[in-house]
Amino acid sequence: MKHFAPNTSPAFTAGIDCLALPEKFSGAAYYIHHLTRNLLETERRFAVVIFCKPRHRHLYQPFLKPGDRVVTPSFKTRAGRILYYEYGLSRRLRREGVDLFLATHYLCPPRHPAYRIVNTFHDLGFVEHPRYYGWIRRFYFGRRYRTFLERADLIFAVSHLTRRSLERRFGERVPPVEVVYPGTDHLADGEPGNGKLNGVSKPVMLAVNTFEKRKNIPEIIRLFRYLKEVHRFPHQLWLVGQRANGWPEIRRAIAASPVGADIVLKEHLSTADLVRCYRQAELFVNMSAYEGFGFTPMEAINHNLPAFLFRNAVLDELLPENPYIFSHLEIEAWGDQIARARVNQYRERLSPDCISQLNWQRSAGKAAALLEALWSGNLQKRSRVPSDIAL
Numbered sequence: 001m002k003h004f005a006p007n008t009s010p011a012f013t014a015g016i017d018c019l020a021l022p023e024k025f026s027g028a029a030y031y032i033h034h035l036t037r038n039l040l041e042t043e044r045r046f047a048v049v050i051f052c053k054p055r056h057r058h059l060y061q062p063f064l065k066p067g068d069r070v071v072t073p074s075f076k077t078r079a080g081r082i083l084y085y086e087y088g089l090s091r092r093l094r095r096e097g098v099d100l101f102l103a104t105h106y107l108c109p110p111r112h113p114a115y116r117i118v119n120t121f122h123d124l125g126f127v128e129h130p131r132y133y134g135w136i137r138r139f140y141f142g143r144r145y146r147t148f149l150e151r152a153d154l155i156f157a158v159s160h161l162t163r164r165s166l167e168r169r170f171g172e173r174v175p176p177v178e179v180v181y182p183g184t185d186h187l188a189d190g191e192p193g194n195g196k197l198n199g200v201s202k203p204v205m206l207a208v209n210t211f212e213k214r215k216n217i218p219e220i221i222r223l224f225r226y227l228k229e230v231h232r233f234p235h236q237l238w239l240v241g242q243r244a245n246g247w248p249e250i251r252r253a254i255a256a257s258p259v260g261a262d263i264v265l266k267e268h269l270s271t272a273d274l275v276r277c278y279r280q281a282e283l284f285v286n287m288s289a290y291e292g293f294g295f296t297p298m299e300a301i302n303h304n305l306p307a308f309l310f311r312n313a314v315l316d317e318l319l320p321e322n323p324y325i326f327s328h329l330e331i332e333a334w335g336d337q338i339a340r341a342r343v344n345q346y347r348e349r350l351s352p353d354c355i356s357q358l359n360w361q362r363s364a365g366k367a368a369a370l371l372e373a374l375w376s377g378n379l380q381k382r383s384r385v386p387s388d389i390a391l
Contacts, residue, residue: 009067010045010046010047010067011045011046011372011375011376012045012046012047012099012100012375013046013048013049013067013096013097013098013099013100014046014047014048014049014098014099014100014101014102014371015048015049015050015051015093015096015098015100015101015102015115016036016039016048016049016050016051016101016102016104017032017051017101017102017103017104017105017107017108018032018033018036018050018051018052018053018056018060018104019051019052019053019073019081019084020032020081020104020105020107021033021052021053021056023055024242024268026210026241026242026295027122027210027295028104028105028122030182030186031104031120031122031158031182032104032105033059034182034183034186034360034363035104035180035182035183035360035363035364035367036050036060036104037059037060037063037360038360038361038363038364039364039367039368040060040063040064040065040068041063041364042361042364042365042368043365043368044368045372046100046368046372046375047067047068048064048065048067048068049068049069049070049071049096049098050068050069050070050071051071051072051073051089051092052071052072053072054072057070057072069096071092071096073088073089073092082107085107085108085109086109086110089109090109090110090112093109093112093114093115094112094114094115098115099114099115099116099375100115100116100117100118100371100374101115101116101117101118102118102120102156102367102371103117103118103119103120103148103152104120105120105122106119106120106121106122106141106144106145106148107148108148108151108152109151110151111151116153116154116374116375117151117152117153117154118152118153118154118155118156118370118371119148119151119152119154119155119156120157120158120180121155121156121157121158121162121166121292122158122162122292122293123158123161123162123165123290123291123292123293124162124165124166124169124292125214125290125292126138126141126142127141127142127145127169128165128169128290129214129290130142131213132212132213132214132245132289132290133245134245145170146170149166149170149173149174149175150173152175153175153176153374154175154176154177154178154370154374154379155174155176155177155178156177156178156179156180156367156370157177157178157179158179158180158181158182158292158293159179159181159293159314159317159318160179160317161292161313161314161317162179162292162293163177163179176379178366178370180363180366180367180370181293181358181362181363182293182295182358182360182363183358183359183360183361183362183363184295184298184299184301184302184355184358184359185358185359185360186360187271187274187278187299187302187303197238197276197277197280197281200236202234202235202236202262203234203235203236203281203282204235204236204237204238204277204280204281204282205224205227205233205235205236205237205238205282205284205285206238206240206277206278206281206283206284206285206300206305207220207237207238207239207240207284207285207286208241208274208277208278208284208286208296208299208300209239209240209241209286209288209296210241210242211239211241211242211243211244211246211247211250212244212245212246213245213246213249214246214288214289214290215241215246215286215287215288215289216287216288216289216310216329217239217246217249217250217253218249218250218253219287219329219331220237220239220285220287221237221250221253221254221257221263222253222331223285223287223334223335223338224237224257224259224262224263225257225258225259226331226332226334226335227335227338227339228259228262229258230332230335230339231335231336231338231339233339233342235262235282236262236263236264237259237262237263237264238264238266238277238281239263239264239265239266240266240267240269240274240277241266241267242267242268243267250265275303278299278300278303278305279303279305281305282306282342283305283306283307283308283341283342283346284296284297284300284305284306284307284308285307285308285309286300286307286308286309286310287309287310287329288310288312289310289312290312290313291312291314291315292314293314294312294314294315297309297315297319298318298355298358301350301351301352301354301355302352302355303352304349304351304352305349306324306341306346306349307324307349307350308324308325308326308334308337308338308341309324309325309326310325310326310327310329311325311326311327318355318358319350319354319355320354322348322350323337323341323348324337324341324348324350
């Protein structure tokens with residue numbers, strides 16, 4: 001793929017923020033990492049400076065082109081990172097000659113005449129669905145969203161749901177907003193296996209989620225019990241994810257379930273093991289009540305895995321009508337439909353073709369074009385809606 005010509009100076013220098021990347025990736029981290037990787041490889045007229053933690057340098061170093069580089073600021077805590085955004089990052093951007101800074105996870109430095117800012121909003125869950133989050137995050141982001149919006153020249157939203165939420169809640173205070181969808185092709189696809197994971201004697205019903213309250217995992221455990229007791233499913237339920245604020249409730253639900261012996265908790269799987277789960281499980285279930293985008297249903301669909309999903313607002317935006325998508329959380333109706341689908345060999349499963357347009361090459365191409373348009377002054381402004389007016 002072409003990049004800016006090696007004998008031609010880049011038109012400008014774009015900084016990309018990868019400082020929020022955790023040790024184990026999920027959700028927003030996938031967006032940050034894969035968008036950055038693909039921006040490095042896409043055709044572009046600008047040089048890139050990656051800002052990341054020292055342990056993530058190796059992720060980007062092999063993909064740098066002439067004029068690109070990696071910068072690794074030093075801080076040891078989350079509080080240190082927040083302080084760095086407020087008091088250290090602006091100076092570093094100027095020192096590195098950054099003309100346009102792509103903030104990828106809400107936080108961004110103060111405005112300065114030397115550079116422009118593009119900020120990325122994944123969702124507004126902290127203020128729109130506060131019951132799903134701890135008070136510290138609700139308190140911090142509830143007061144800082146507006147500041148981060150006002151610092152930006154352009155906003156990237158990961159879905160139209162997020163864009164509408166921004167414009168409805170903040171109205172005229174929102175700078176132009178463009179939707180840059182994530183890709184969903186970051187895990188290799190493959191044909192489904194026989195429903196049994198290697199070394200497991202029973203077929204597997206799979207749920208992959210960070211163990212947060214909004215993911216409704218105790219409801220998945222109730223559904224699994226219904227399938228076992230009413231429809232005599234021989235399966236194991238594999239719950240794959242990372243600990244979060246729903247973890248204690250999940251553990252209690254498993255301990256109290258009569259079918260708890262067939263529930264397997266898996267934390268921090270490698271990418272290879274996660275792909276193995278998608279390829280070899282028999283079916284996938286997701287009951288998440290709220291997402292800005294939501295990767296795991298898309299990963300399951302890309303592996304041709306029958307996916308039974310709760311139709312939250314973002315899935316309503318992204319996926320076609322399908323009998324495996326439910327507009328409610330009535331356990332008996334889910335269980336009966338899943339049992340019928342199994343008898344029919346899951347013939348109505350969603351095809352990977354329905355999300356083929358959600359790929360990282362396209363995401364990076366759109367992001368690069370928007371950065372160049374902002375720099376050149378050719379970005380068209382989006383019409384706004386008044387604050388708190390429903391769309």
